[in-house]
Amino acid sequence: MILFRTLHKTYFNTWKDYEKGSSFISGARWNKANTPVMYMSSNVQNAMLEATNYAKNPKSANRKFVMGVFDCPPLRLYEIRPEELPAQWNEYPFIPETQAIGSEKLLSDEYDGIVVPSCTINLDLARSPVNEVRRSIYANVVLNPEKEAVREMKLLETFSPVFSNRMFL
Template identity: 45%
Template sequence: MILFKTIKTPYVDTWYDYSKTATFKSGGRWNSAGIAAMYTSTNPQNAMLELGNYCSSPKMANTLYKLLIFEVKELRLFEVDVTQLPSNWDRKPHGGACSTIGDRVLSDVNYDGLLIPSATINKDAATHPVNSVRKAAYANVVMNISHMDETDMRVIDVCSPVFSTQMFSAKK
């Protein structure tokens, strides 16, 4: 399986040390503090789109981040069904409903992680009644990497810049 993640440049070589991440220390949308979680995407576009939560411009992203490409063993993923999504799953602050689901799955040794929709995608697309439309929005994989060792997952490439220099360069 191939997965993608944008990561701040100083942490490219220490990506596996989840205990030092803000997600582990403070929690994230799909995990509480103290639950190991690594947020990745099934395609590079979604990994890049997720940066919109942290950066105000592609130029800033290109300065501060790199795009990592991972090769990962086949994962046992729990797909959060659209009917299981909490009503506020796509909002900030995200509250505890998402992390309750995530904590349960990430703590279960029968799963390696969750397959979830991206909160950066339009909610109507992510919850669309047509399965193929909805599946396209389910592009995030949240893994508990404490269930894995370093041989289960490896970086196969580091890409920079994250965004093409042509992005947002239209003349006004």
């Protein structure tokens, strides 16, 4: 399985050190604090889109990030269903309900991670009854880096710049 992640240029060589990341230390949308976690994407476009949460524009993103391409063995992933999404699942700051849902699945012996929608995309798309529409935005893959399959994941290569210089001319 190929996964993608925008990595800060300063830290891309230490991408396995999840304990130093803010998602582990403080919690994030799909995990409580101190839950082992690594946020990835199943496609490069979504990984690029997620980077915009942390950069003011494509030029600043290109200065800060590289795109990492990862290879990992088959994963046992639980897909959060639309009916499981709390009403304000995409709000910031993160709500305890999404953190509880994610942490429960991430810590379960049954799964290596979860597949969740991106909060950067229209909320109605995440709740679409049409599987093909919904699947197009269920591209965030949230992994527990302590699971055996995830520990075997390898960084294949990095690419820079992340965004085309033509973005938002």
